[in-house]
Amino acid sequence: MRKTVQNLKVIANLRLNDDHHILRLQSADKLEQIHPGQFANLLVENSSTVFLRRPFSIYSVDYTLNTISVYIKIIGEGTRALSKAVVGSEIDTMFPLGNKFTLPTEKEKILLVGGGSGVASLMSLAQSLHEKSNEVAILIGARSSKDLVELDEFSKYGTVYTTTEDGTQGVKGYVTNHPVLDLELSTFQRVYSCGPEPMMKAVAKKAKEKSIFCELSLENTMACGFGVCLCCITKTIDGHKCVCTDGPVFNINILQWEI
């Protein structure tokens, strides 16, 4: 659908735990197709410290209720203010922004790797892949078990694997310590990942070694979200590209990352 900026009504604010929320936002208009990988830029009103909009992956879309959901991890003042949004209030939202994940044309075995709030961009992707009968595995890494949320939701669309740095759930360590991203990696035809940059670099390196198709969703800081401020650039083989419009999804063969 075309990019739009409009007030969306908060119809639910689900508190997952102390610092994770999901906001469900309703448009008065009929939503057209929004693709996995796209994001929304939310305005934080009445804050003396937050000036710019805050970008969030679109977590899920409901075309019957005309709602989009965004997954909010409280990091600073902007995300804290948004996490307190009251049901019935409105949030000034710019969406849908950015490109999309490239989906396979035939059934494939696919691995999704998410870390931290990066899992947000993988939910609608997992759903789409599952609906098209792909075999989906989802590997989620977190600091601790309390940071692993929405696992039941993910498990509707594929097999879920977890790692935690403190060993409180799943395999102890980073996602790269999990067998699915190591010994079993060559059984997958495709890898998608979103999370902290060191994690994505590690995933990209593994995929590159095995020549597996791999796309990453980047999270660079941005001022506009629609390709005019040129602040969120990343280095690619075609020069600097805007994460907000040329991305956020990039193939690892395009990125000029040292991996």
Added chain:
Amino acid sequence: MGDLTVHIHNLKLKNPVLTASGTFGYGLEYDDFIDVSRLGGIVVKGTTIHPRQGNDYPRMAETASGMLNSVGLQNKGAKYFATDIYPKLLKYDTNILVNVSGSTIEEYIACAEIINELDHIPGIELNISCPNVKEGGMAFGTSCASIEAVVSAVRKVYHKTMVVKLSPNVTDIGELARSAEASGADSLSLINTLMGMAIDAESRRPILATITGGLSGPAVKPIALRQVWEVAKSVKLPIIGMGGIMNATDAIEFFLAGASAIQVGTANYLDPTITLKIIDGIDDYLNRHKYSSIKDIIGGLQV
């Protein structure tokens, strides 16, 4: 409805609201949000004779009521603009100005010559005030001698409306404005961004890859207003004011300080429809105060 038309040299603007270079892309990026033709004009992204990659990431830091940027004039060059972008802009019924920059006087001249050939570009904004490039840019805009050199050189090859964009990072902006006027500028626009920096205390590192950057947003508005007012007292040229304009009231303040038109910059990032709201708000102000024309309030500050 009041009369919103203003003139900047030979340009007739249907209303006094333009967009600031570097915040509006080529206008095309706004097609989903607004009818760009409703604007008085747009100033497209800073253009140089040679393509520029711009600075490294990170290029932006959010600040109290504003932001720092250090893009460094990333653009694909004047020839690319002429062949690939310009044809797409012909659909717009508004004044399209190109912001022209360079590292040397020769580069300014070469860029202006290419833009001069484009029939539907009625003017340029000469950028002698970019704080984010190592060579040229602001270096040209901070002394009377260098302003005279670059403005008079471009004047010889550029025959349409030439707006000169001034830097606020100077001691006496009135004096520099007079130099630009004496060297052949048709109009002056101000302010470009203010040099600033941001530091991450935890990592003890600068946030921007270039360490310093240009500050914009409502944080700079009082400085911009003061400098527009000083320049208005110093020259006879029409002035295009900008710096932290977020709404119609802010715009009115710039007209009262002496600006004949205004540019909206950073506010476009927060609300891509803000320019149209500002046009409507200016009209509303004129009606409430029973002015028949925007010209009635330009320089109308009561002191």
